[in-house]
Amino acid sequence: KAGVTQTPRYLIKTRGQQVTLSCSPISGHRSVSWYQQTPGQGLQFLFEYFSETQRNKGNFPGRFSGRQFSNSRSEMNVSTLELGDSALYLCASSLNLNRDWETQYFGPGTRLLVL
Amino acid sequence: EDKVVQSPLSLVVHEGDTVTLNCSYEVTNFRSLLWYKQEKKAPTFLFMLTSSGIEKKSGRLSSILDKKELFSILNITATQTGDSAIYLCAVNYGGSQGNLIFGKGTKLSVKP
Numbered sequence: 001k002a003g004v005t006q007t008p009r010y011l012i013k014t015r016g017q018q019v020t021l022s023c024s025p026i027s028g029h030r031s032v033s034w035y036q037q038t039p040g041q042g043l044q045f046l047f048e049y050f051s052e053t054q055r056n057k058g059n060f061p062g063r064f065s066g067r068q069f070s071n072s073r074s075e076m077n078v079s080t081l082e083l084g085d086s087a088l089y090l091c092a093s094s095l096n097l098n099r100d101w102e103t104q105y106f107g108p109g110t111r112l113l114v115l
Numbered sequence: 116e117d118k119v120v121q122s123p124l125s126l127v128v129h130e131g132d133t134v135t136l137n138c139s140y141e142v143t144n145f146r147s148l149l150w151y152k153q154e155k156k157a158p159t160f161l162f163m164l165t166s167s168g169i170e171k172k173s174g175r176l177s178s179i180l181d182k183k184e185l186f187s188i189l190n191i192t193a194t195q196t197g198d199s200a201i202y203l204c205a206v207n208y209g210g211s212q213g214n215l216i217f218g219k220g221t222k223l224s225v226k227p
Contacts, residue, residue, distance in 0.1 A: 004157075033215070042219035043158075043203065090157065103149055103207075104215065106157040 002027065004093050004107035012113045018079040021110045025072050025093030031055075032074040033104060034066060037088040046089075049074055050096065078112075086114045117142040121204050121218035129226050132194050136221045138204030139186040148180055148187050151203040153220070158203055161189070194225045 005024045013019050025032050033056075034046040045058040049068035066076040072093075078085055088111050092104035119140045128134055140148065147165045151158035162171045164180035164187060171178050175194075180187045191198055201220040208216065 035217075043205075043217035045215060045217075088156070103147075103160050103163050105160060106151075108156045 004091060004105055006089075006091050006107040006110050008110060009108065010111045010113075012115060013081050014115050015081055015083060017081050018077060019081060019112060020075055020077045021089055021091075021112075023074045023076075023091030023093075023107060025074070025091075026105055029093035029095055029105075030072050031094045031096055031104075032068055032072060033092045033094075034074070034076050035090045035092065036060070037090055037109070038086075043090070046076065081114045083114050086112060088112075117206075117208065117216055119204055119206050119216050119218040121202075121221050123221060124219065125222040125224070127224045127226065128194055130195060132225075133190065133192045134194060134223060136189040136191075136202050136204075136223070137186065138188070138218055140204075140206045140216075141185060142206050142208040142216060144208050145182070146207040149205045149207065149215075150178055150187075150189050151205065153201045153203055154199075161202075191223075194223075196225050196227055199223060199225045 004026055007022045031050045033048040035043050036046055037043045046060055047054055047066050048056040052068045063079045068074045088109045090109045091107045094104045122137045147163050149163045150161040152161055162178045167180055167182040175192045178189045201222050203220045204218040205215045
């Protein structure tokens with residue numbers, strides 16, 4: 001079974017631009033979560049989608065948004081990029097994270113550098 | 116405020132040593148505690164613990180959860196250089212701010 005895939009793997013943008021990252025979950029997984037990982041803050045939860053609906057949201061500004069398609073693929077968008085948005089963005093999928101026995105499987109991440 | 120705290124933040128050992136990594140948590144509506152190993156990019160799943168006092172084992176790695184004292188430990192025996200990684204602890208809870216809250220990780224370096 002193929003794992004979680006993320007595209008692109010690396011991205012360089014300048015301040016003020018916007019960016020869209022893509023995540024394809026493991027086949028059959030319906031929950032997709034996004035995380036931002038930085039050396040200072042560690043892994044921080046952005047949002048979770050399940051069946052095309054945002055089910056949970058972390059403490060990030062409205063510049064960060066996402067969506068999920070009917071095939072469970074998900075995209076996240078960051079508008080008006082700031083230097084502090086430079087990070088590794090990880091996507092993780094699971095069957096349904098709201099179940100106690102569920103765990104998430106992570107993709108390789110997209111490394112975003114904002115100049 | 117919900118939080119997960121890992122200690123130590125970093126650790127350097129020699130091959131063959133045994134290490135214990137700690138994770139304490141304060142969350143509402145606890146569901147499970149997870150350990151991940153992150154070497155270069157994607158964290159890879161190690162263990163999920165939901166019940167107190169039941170040890171999970173996988174080769175040289177083992178983990179146990181204490182729900183009364185709100186902590187978990189990850190043990191690695193006979194460490195190898197391939198164990199060098201960041202070990203992440205996360206708690207799955209039912210809060211409104213998301214399902215998983217992560218600690219900042221323990222960076223383990225195993226020297227030959």
